[in-house]
Amino acid sequence: MTRIRFQSFQVDLVGEASAINKGNNRIYGRTHADKSNQGLGSVEGRGNTVARGYQVVVDNDQLDLINPDRKK
Numbered sequence: 001m002t003r004i005r006f007q008s009f010q011v012d013l014v015g016e017a018s019a020i021n022k023g024n025n026r027i028y029g030r031t032h033a034d035k036s037n038q039g040l041g042s043v044e045g046r047g048n049t050v051a052r053g054y055q056v057v058v059d060n061d062q063l064d065l066i067n068p069d070r071k072k
Contacts, residue, residue: 011020016034019027039057043050 014020021027037057037059039055041055
């Protein structure tokens with residue numbers, strides 16, 4: 001058996017599919033699937049200003065998420 005010991009630890013963020021467990025843990029039957037879209041861009045040139053910015057992420061995926069537990 002492998003032992004990992006920490007003097008201390010800090011949790012900065014607990015997300016939707018997070019778990020903090022202590023001891024002997026066996027977790028069965030739990031799944032999580034997630035999809036996230038992000039856009040990144042820049043304003044270039046001289047004298048540009050952005051007022052009431054409007055951002056659009058174009059996501060042309062035909063299928064966003066495959067659920068492995070989905071019944072056929």
